[in-house]
Amino acid sequence: xxxxxxxxxxxxxxxxxxxxxxxxxxxxxxxxxxxxVVDEFPIMGAMRSRARAIRLHSLSHLDRLLSHFAxxxxxxxxxxxxxxxxxxxxxxxxxxxxxxxxxxVVKSKSMVSEEIELNHHLEGLGVDVVETDLGEFIAQLxxxxxxxIIAPVMHMTRQDIGRLFAAELGVPYTExxxxxxxxxxxxxxxxxxxxxxxxxxxxxxxxxxxxLILVTNEGNGxxxxxxxxxxxxxxxxxxxxxxxxxxxxxxxxxxxxxxGQRLSVYTNVITGPRREDDPDGPEELHVIVVDxxxxxxxxxxxxxxxxxxxCGACLNACPVFRTAGGHAYGSVYSGPMGAIxxxxxxxxxxxxxxxxxxxxxxxCEEVCPVGIQIPRMLLELRRQAASEGRLPGWLEKGMSRYAxxxxxxxxxxxxxxxASRLGALVSSRGWxxxxxxxxxxxxxxxxxxxxxRETFNDWWSANRGS
Amino acid sequence: MEGxxxxxxxxxxxxxxxxxxxxxxxxxxxxxxxxxxxxxDQACCGQPAFNVGLVADARTMxxxxxxxxxxxxxxxxxxxxxxxxMVAHHYEELFAGTxxxxxxxxxxxxxxxxxxxxxxxxxxxxRAVCDGCTVAYHYSCHGLRGLGLDHQADRLLDGTTRVDxxxxxxxxGFGGLFAIEMPAxxxxxxNEKLDQVERSGAGTLVGGDVSCLLHMAGGLRRRxxxxxxxxxxxxxxxxT
Numbered sequence: 001x002x003x004x005x006x007x008x009x010x011x012x013x014x015x016x017x018x019x020x021x022x023x024x025x026x027x028x029x030x031x032x033x034x035x036x037v038v039d040e041f042p043i044m045g046a047m048r049s050r051a052r053a054i055r056l057h058s059l060s061h062l063d064r065l066l067s068h069f070a071x072x073x074x075x076x077x078x079x080x081x082x083x084x085x086x087x088x089x090x091x092x093x094x095x096x097x098x099x100x101x102x103x104x105v106v107k108s109k110s111m112v113s114e115e116i117e118l119n120h121h122l123e124g125l126g127v128d129v130v131e132t133d134l135g136e137f138i139a140q141l142x143x144x145x146x147x148x149i150i151a152p153v154m155h156m157t158r159q160d161i162g163r164l165f166a167a168e169l170g171v172p173y174t175e176x177x178x179x180x181x182x183x184x185x186x187x188x189x190x191x192x193x194x195x196x197x198x199x200x201x202x203x204x205x206x207x208x209x210x211x212l213i214l215v216t217n218e219g220n221g222x223x224x225x226x227x228x229x230x231x232x233x234x235x236x237x238x239x240x241x242x243x244x245x246x247x248x249x250x251x252x253x254x255x256x257x258x259x260g261q262r263l264s265v266y267t268n269v270i271t272g273p274r275r276e277d278d279p280d281g282p283e284e285l286h287v288i289v290v291d292x293x294x295x296x297x298x299x300x301x302x303x304x305x306x307x308x309x310x311c312g313a314c315l316n317a318c319p320v321f322r323t324a325g326g327h328a329y330g331s332v333y334s335g336p337m338g339a340i341x342x343x344x345x346x347x348x349x350x351x352x353x354x355x356x357x358x359x360x361x362x363x364c365e366e367v368c369p370v371g372i373q374i375p376r377m378l379l380e381l382r383r384q385a386a387s388e389g390r391l392p393g394w395l396e397k398g399m400s401r402y403a404x405x406x407x408x409x410x411x412x413x414x415x416x417x418x419a420s421r422l423g424a425l426v427s428s429r430g431w432x433x434x435x436x437x438x439x440x441x442x443x444x445x446x447x448x449x450x451x452x453r454e455t456f457n458d459w460w461s462a463n464r465g466s
Numbered sequence: 467m468e469g470x471x472x473x474x475x476x477x478x479x480x481x482x483x484x485x486x487x488x489x490x491x492x493x494x495x496x497x498x499x500x501x502x503x504x505x506x507d508q509a510c511c512g513q514p515a516f517n518v519g520l521v522a523d524a525r526t527m528x529x530x531x532x533x534x535x536x537x538x539x540x541x542x543x544x545x546x547x548x549x550x551x552m553v554a555h556h557y558e559e560l561f562a563g564t565x566x567x568x569x570x571x572x573x574x575x576x577x578x579x580x581x582x583x584x585x586x587x588x589x590x591x592x593r594a595v596c597d598g599c600t601v602a603y604h605y606s607c608h609g610l611r612g613l614g615l616d617h618q619a620d621r622l623l624d625g626t627t628r629v630d631x632x633x634x635x636x637x638x639g640f641g642g643l644f645a646i647e648m649p650a651x652x653x654x655x656x657n658e659k660l661d662q663v664e665r666s667g668a669g670t671l672v673g674g675d676v677s678c679l680l681h682m683a684g685g686l687r688r689r690x691x692x693x694x695x696x697x698x699x700x701x702x703x704x705x706t
Binding site for chain 1: 476478480481482483484485488489504506507508509510512514515516517518519520521522523524526527529530607608610611612636637639640641642643644645646647648649650651652653654655656657658680681683684685687688
């Protein structure tokens with residue numbers, strides 16, 4: 001591709017590093033766990049079809065579901081805010097924190113908060129923000145960005161984390177996962193109790209009762225939504241289902257696909273702020289429903305990607321993700337799903353190359369718990385990129401010439417003869433070791449057989465032709 | 467009794483870079499009792515253009531392929547899962563709402579990948595032969611996921627000495643023009659695959675798609691490996 005391609009340059013910098021090796025190990029163990037719980041679940045196929053139908057139904061009735069959800073949530077004492085874009089979402093969150101005098105914020109994992117760069121904004125306003133999901137906590141401590149939507153620091157080894165904790169938390173070096181976990185818990189315990197506000201994401205909202213569902217494995221989601229006075233939940237506007245019955249189906253497929261669990265350790269359901277007779281809970285509950293490009297996606301050819309339940313299975317299954325790691329995508333959402341979400345939300349510039357970061361092997365669609373047709377949409381975005389003239393000249397011109405020549409039999413036969421003659425010049429013992437121009441990409445690591453002097457067409461005409 | 471009459475579509479890669487696979491496919495079909503015809507003027511199915519998003523070029527090539535195939539009758543057998551998926555599935559999408567839509571559907575319905583045709587349609591008793599070799603089989607992605615091809619090759623190879631290949635249903639990193647556009651990524655995926663092939667102890671790597679096989683053969687050769695790479699048709703050509 002052209003020099004400006006960023007996926008490739010980022011990937012080149014990562015391939016073969018320890019970070020890439022850590023990702024490879026991480027996805028391999030996720031895949032093995034997933035396989036075990038999918039194989040033992042005879043109705044996974046049926047659940048997958050239902051989950052798909054449920055999610056697509058949500059997308060085609062999004063306005064009605066969101067408005068019903070908002071009514072129900074407000075009836076339960078919560079507040080719903082609508083944010084058109086990232087700036088508006090950040091502003092709403094900042095205003096709530098300011099009005100409630102919240103200076104210390106604890107967060108559970110929220111991809112939308114990463115998407116709108118909330119932490120950075122709040123820190124600029126003097127708010128102290130602490131990530132409490134273990135992976136996010138580590139990423140924050142390292143000043144790094146998450147590389148996987150489910151396992152934010154999949155790219156780090158436990159040795160990396162041990163060194164980080166020793167340097168940043170002043171504890172003796174250890175690489176024992178249990179010990180590292182204990183250190184983080186101890187450190188975070190005080191932070192939880194002193195926080196003024198908790199910021200969470202939303203795995204799924206249920207319209208019929210105005211409830212939020214939060215799925216975690218660490219219990220931090222429960223703590224940050226009950227201990228502080230204020231709870232702000234950030235929700236992508238597509239994360240909604242109609243009924244509880246539907247939510248149950250999606251939850252069954254989510255944990256299996258994400259972490260290879262039958263169900264996540266904690267499935268928290270939040271319906272409104274603290275009621276009078278509740279022993280705990282926040283005084284205020286605010287849900288910020290974030291559009292930030294989703295309406296545009298919904299109206300376009302890649303609308304189906306909004307059915308995504310963010311399980312990360314397609315990342316793990318993708319040979320490109322496995323090789324280069326999440327940071328190669330340069331965006332919060334990585335892997336096959338991210339290659340569609342990112343240009344969708346933020347536009348083709350500079351993200352148009354992400355849809356090309358795929359071999360179209362189809363492993364993503366195969367594991368997707370909602371059967372999203374990922375390769376179809378990658379192709380759709382490629383068509384869009386090509387029609388916008390973004391492809392490098394050699395490819396565009398070369399393909400056009402190839403197409404025109406190949407459909408004219410006499411010209412095509414002549415072209416093949418030329419290719420064979422040229423091939424003979426640059427080959428030795430039947431193989432080409434180095435090609436010029438774009439062909440270099442092939443011969444960097446692979447020999448190429450020289451084009452045959454007698455093509456199959458020639459052979460047929462000489463031996464079988466009438 | 468005269469066997470079924472089939473049309474052979476060899477693909478552009480086989481035509482120029484692996485004509486021996488074309489001859490082997492012909493022999494495999496004839497071994498199975500088929501009468502084979504080769505529609506002249508066939509070239510490229512258009513998949514390379516389709517996969518990078520150059521729709522007009524893809525249509526140019528697909529239209530030519532449709533015309534060439536639509537002049538004939540009977541099954542169209544293709545020794546490539548990838549090109550078979552292109553004609554069988556993507557042509558309809560490519561020509562949806564155009565005057566070629568019906569033609570695309572008509573031809574799509576006749577397309578069979580080689581192993582699919584031999585096993586599912588003919589239920590052939592013929593088996594692949596590879597004397598003195600240990601075989602690892604790579605299930606190429608488009609055939610595997612686009613056409614559900616896996617047991618067909620297993621059946622055809624059941625007389626050979628097979629070894630287990632880790633990741634046998636994972637992508638080899640070829641990906642068409644991806645291999646040239648993103649060489650570092652393609653190569654890294656390939657290297658993992660070739661490590662697995664070498665670890666499997668196989669002396670012969672067999673597959674059903676010349677494209678993936680050229681990529682892996684080129685990589686193995688660059689590594690100085692002695693592992694042979696063969697299309698399954700080549701084993702069937704020698705078959706019984």
